Amino acid sequence: MSWLVSFVSMITTFLLYTGLTSGQGYGGYGSSFAQSCSTACSVSYPPVNASDCFMLLIDYQSGTLYFVRNVPRAQVLGNMKYLALLAKILNIPTVMTTSLEDQFDGPVVTDLQQILPDSYASRIPRHGTINPWEEPAFKAAAIKAAGGRKTAIIAGLTNDVCVVNPAISIKQDGFNVIAVQDASGSPNAQADENARRRWEMAGVRTFTTTALLTEMAHDWNNPDGAKVLQQLVIDQYLPSFNTTYPFQAGIN
Structure with a gap:
């Protein structure tokens, strides 16, 4: 023993x-x-309020779209559209950036150009920098747009490249950061999951598009909530299901 x-x-x-x-x-x-x-x-965590947020939309380009393979591309573009509308409805300052726009990544998708024309016109083109936060012009534009706001809402066409690196960098610079996972995709499920784990380990919060818009609305009876309910949920989101809802049919 x-x-x-x-x-x-x-x-x-x-x-x-x-x-x-x-x-x-x-x-x-x-x-x-x-x-x-x-x-x-x-x-x-404090609730998400529009008055404390600014939005960063990264590389929503026609060519980059083909790197999305783990989820339907239409889903990514639909959620991107809802985020852009949310920014427009609630006057959330928004900065766009593109990568290699004149090469294989292509132009910004049409919906985004039309919903946020001013942000599109002042977008920051990148000619090789992969992490947008390392592009001085983009970082300066984002900080100017923030104007003292502390919460960055970030979405990009791919989670594994467009979102994860700037999300971590922005968090390291002292901002609260929300990554909207379902407004993006990745080449495969493993890449998407790895990206989410990386940014969450750095303290970035993960939201879905619906979770973000409902938390930001907070109450359908307050001014912001009423605008989101009518202009986004009723006018845009519900019709996308291509069905008739009871209230539309006059059924109580």
């Missing part, structure tokens, strides 16, 4: 020495993960 006691003692000493018993793990990742989980998981 003495050899068993010695073996257990040796293993215990090794665990204490390497920090595994305190949750540190190999390479120190376990400790930071446990600490972030014990703190971040209990964080109470």
